[in-house]
Amino acid sequence: MSTTPNSSKKMPTVTMIGMGYVGAVSSAALAWQGCHVIGVEVNQAKLRMLQCGQSPVFEPGLQELTAQMHAQGALDATDDMCAAVKQSDIIMIAVGTPSNHQGQVNLDAIDRVTDQLAMALHFEIKPRVVMIRSTVPPGTIATRIAPKLKAVCPNVAVCHHPEFLREGSALKDWHQPPMIVWGCDDPADRVAVDEAMHKIYKGIDAPHLPLGSRESELMKYACNIYHAVKIDFANEIGALASAMGADPAAVMNAFCHDTKLNISPAYLKPGFAFGGSCLPKDTRAMMGKAREFGMDIPLISSVLSSxxxxxxxxxxxxxxxxxxxxxxxxxxxxxxxxxxxxxxxxxxxxxxxxxxxxxxxxxxxxxxxxxxxxxxxxxxxxxxxxxxxxxxxxxxxxxxxxxxxxxxxxxxxxxxxxxxxxxxxxxxxxxxxxxxxxxxxxxxxxxxxx
Known part of the structure; x- marks a missing residue:
């Protein structure tokens, strides 16, 4: 990545609410893109670091980029949300949404920030775009966020904008994303969001995929769940291979050479149940082999019941x-x-x-x-x-x-x-x-x- 930031008089001012991992990476990258970014952070230790041009999180290349953008005046930080919002064209929310042991998502931070943002937007007439970068359950934008914000500021456009940043390669992922996904439900919002997306991602070669807010929210979960399924699948096949005297790596290397069915969009469209003479029979066969060896393969064993x-x-x-x-x-x-x-x-x-x-x-x-x-x-x-x-x-x-x-x-x-x-x-x-x-x-x- 070049160390010379893009520049444009027409690039928007972005307020980033929440300067954790996603917020810190996104802010530095947006500043490099040519935006003026104001990070909002209530944690005073993180805030002091940001105001000194230091990244509050570790990520290869992020410390240097944060320092450079701060020195150039492209990246600032404050704990005053109202002041930051008044200067902004785009507002991004990147606060945590942890889950408890039962899997329920804690949206306290999202609700708190939404309430604070609604107060900051009260009586504002300037059109703005609010992008939720946090991973939230489907329906959160439509039922918890958009109604509150639009009630006080009808000119605000609200969308979900999931991030696909991996720790250890986040800056590379920002500049080389597989896709740029966003979701909103109001037709008028779509025009404003589309314009904003093309501005902040100018020069980045990736398809734009506009969806509804629920589809965008669920799509992020679908990606992460699928990645987890892939890992567990490879591990269970590897365990079966080892138990039966086969080389796990050789099996999966050969498996990955099939880009027509195995590593492809094939079979990845929702439809009806599978059947035929092969899929049910062979799944049962490997479940039977696992029982012979006293092995637990819960993912493969759940396929037929699913x-x-x-x-x-x-x-x-x-x-x-x-x-x-x-x-x-x-x-x-x-x-x-x-x-x-x-x-x-x-x-x-x-x-x-x-x-x-x-x-x-x-x-x-x-x-x-x-x-x-x-x-x-x-x-x-x-x-x-x-x-x-x-x-x-x-x-x-x-x-x-x-x-x-x-x-x-x-x-x-x-x-x-x-x-x-x-x-x-x-x-x-x-x-x-x-x-x-x-x-x-x-x-x-x-x-x-x-």
């Missing part, structure tokens, strides 16, 4: 509609195959029939008379009257249905087919997202009128 829970959510969504004529679009475990073995759609159909749901099924991949071997045996065990349930004409099947359950992609399905239907999309496709919402709303209104 899959069952996802199946149950699908069943419950259909049952909530009552005993209406229901059409399932898809029965095989994925498009392009007639494999029904351990298909979650077969289990879904079996449970719905058991609950008395009038059910029909359309699946262009499925020709019952061509099913053979274990595939035929599986469906005979679970859906012995499959032939009576299947429909071979999509439009005729849809015309008779009140509820449509999408379980896999059907190429011939069009938005017009879903008009007037209650649509339950278990695939996670975006294709019919708007149509689904409109159809469900219309169906709900008709049900209420009846």
């Amino acid at each position: 899959n069952v829970a996802q199946l149950k959510r699908g069943v419950d969504m259909v049952l909530q509609q009552g005993r209406q004529r229901t059409l399932m679009l898809g029965l095989t475990f994925k498009p392009g195959t007639d494999d029904l073995r351990e298909s979650p759609m077969v289990e879904l159909a079996e449970q719905l029939l058991g609950k008395g749901i009038p059910l029909s099924i359309y699946d262009p991949d499925l020709i019952p008379e061509k099913l053979i071997g274990t595939n035929a045996a599986y469906v005979e065990e679970h859906l012995p009257h499959l032939g009576m349930l299947l429909r071979d004409d999509l439009e005729a099947a849809l015309a008779d249905a009140q509820v449509v359950v999408l379980t896999k992609s059907i190429q011939s399905l069009q938005a017009k087919h879903l008009r007037g239907k209650i649509v339950i999309d278990l695939t996670g496709q975006d294709k019919f997202k708007v149509q689904n919402a409109e159809a469900n709303l219309q169906a709900k209104k008709r049900a209420e009128a009846a």
Whole structure:
């Protein structure tokens, strides 16, 4: 990174509330970007350090950058929030949100700062952007922060702006982020926030991903949880490898070479439960091996129960509609195959029939008379009257249905087919997202009128 800061007369003044790890790193980096940054810190020991040009936290390169920005007058610090806010164009909140032993997030610092900021913004008419950098549960911006601030200052735009700074490489992460995420809910706020983001990240090559506030808040948790899952997964596979005489490093090195399925966006879209002849069987096989060796692999052991829970959510969504004529679009475990073995759609159909749901099924991949071997045996065990349930004409099947359950992609399905239907999309496709919402709303209104 160059030691020469960017400069621009139009760069905003940023107030950073909370000069802990995230606040200190962000402040120095923003000052280098050309912003005038005022750090607000109530801890007097930290404040004295900042006012002397010293970083209150250790991070490679941060001490030197903090001293340089302070010497150039680009980075100041105070404990007077009101004075700092009055000078600011952008206000960032970066206070701690620790969790207790039960996992509940402590938002006391967020609430306290929000109240103080509301008082500081009272009677202010200058438009400002407030960015919450703290990691907070979904709904915090929409229900706890934005209403308080907008009540006293309607011109303020409020957003969540998660940080992705790793200790030990935080400055590098700032200048080379994988993405720049922000989330807000007011359409007018989006314009102001977008403008502010492009100013403070000018020259930084990363995609901007505007979201709603809840999506932004949850996305930060999703990233950290996924990182934790990856570590535990590698450790459990490593433990299995060692127990069975295999080289853990060799196994995972080979695993990582697959960038089509393993290290990729594949399988990372919310949808329905998994199935087929491989995933359930092989997961059970390694759980069985772990038991043989007396090993505890809780992450891998939880996979099948998690899959069952996802199946149950699908069943419950259909049952909530009552005993209406229901059409399932898809029965095989994925498009392009007639494999029904351990298909979650077969289990879904079996449970719905058991609950008395009038059910029909359309699946262009499925020709019952061509099913053979274990595939035929599986469906005979679970859906012995499959032939009576299947429909071979999509439009005729849809015309008779009140509820449509999408379980896999059907190429011939069009938005017009879903008009007037209650649509339950278990695939996670975006294709019919708007149509689904409109159809469900219309169906709900008709049900209420009846």
